[in-house]
Amino acid sequence: MGYLQGFAVTFKKLTEDRVTTEYPEQKRPKADRLHGRHVLNRYEDGMEKCIGCELCAGVCPANCIYVRGKDNPDGDPVSPGERYGFIYEINYLRCIHCDMCVEACPTEAITESKLFEFSFTNRADAIYTKNELLVDDDGMPQHLPWEDWRPGEDEMTSGWMRATASSGNAAYEGKVAWSGELGYGVRAPEIGQSQDAPPADTSDSGAH
Numbered sequence: 119m120g121y122l123q124g125f126a127v128t129f130k131k132l133t134e135d136r137v138t139t140e141y142p143e144q145k146r147p148k149a150d151r152l153h154g155r156h157v158l159n160r161y162e163d164g165m166e167k168c169i170g171c172e173l174c175a176g177v178c179p180a181n182c183i184y185v186r187g188k189d190n191p192d193g194d195p196v197s198p199g200e201r202y203g204f205i206y207e208i209n210y211l212r213c214i215h216c217d218m219c220v221e222a223c224p225t226e227a228i229t230e231s232k233l234f235e236f237s238f239t240n241r242a243d244a245i246y247t248k249n250e251l252l253v254d255d256d257g258m259p260q261h262l263p264w265e266d267w268r269p270g271e272d273e274m275t276s277g278w279m280r281a282t283a284s285s286g287n288a289a290y291e292g293k294v295a296w297s298g299e300l301g302y303g304v305r306a307p308e309i310g311q312s313q314d315a316p317p318a319d320t321s322d323s324g325a326h
């Protein structure tokens with residue numbers, strides 16, 4: 119009797135929708151806040167958001183970020199702050215994609231895309247440099263030769279940060295509390311973090 123029940127389960131499953139896909143040709147849609155490959159963001163005017171404060175490196179539990187700040191050049195600043203991220207590296211042989219660096223960053227400079235299919239064949243490629251992490255002139259992540267990007271994976275790279283940073287506290291729901299971003303501008307406030315969301319109020323938007 120037992121094996122008949124086993125066959126019944128097998129035949130029942132034959133008619134159900136598959137839960138698997140033909141990966142990697144087909145990929146499932148990724149969650150908006152998936153933690154993927156990082157990007158270094160710019161403000162809408164093209165200035166870099168990183169101020170070289172090293173908070174991300176200090177909080178990283180995997181010790182995989184290396185940052186060195188430098189005073190902005192007189193008359194030709196790289197960031198709006200006193201300093202900028204002169205050297206910035208992330209070692210993806212160590213990163214566990216916890217996003218604590220994203221939470222710690224005071225300027226929303228470091229965030230994550232939804233790319234996680236990036237395979238390297240040597241150590242140098244695994245250590246991403248500032249030039250590779252910095253978004254391009256349109257505010258989009260650069261596509262490196264060994265990365266397998268699919269549509270949508272390079273969009274909304276600040277999605278996760280916005281919900282979990284202190285500026286995303288439910289007490290501030292409906293208010294813009296993050297800075298403008300090259301390619302996206304100042305994004306609309308999020309709702310849904312508390313049951314009794316206050317009405318949207320964008321009067322204090324654009325805080326840098």
Ligand code: SF4
Pocket residue numbers: 177178179180181182183208212213214215216217218219220
């Ligand atoms: S995601 Fe986590 S492990 Fe990766 S660089 Fe950021 S803090 Fe470090």
Ligand code: SF4
Pocket residue numbers: 167168169170171172173174175185203222223224225226227228
């Ligand atoms: S990415 Fe953010 S936390 Fe890290 S050094 Fe730059 S400004 Fe500081």
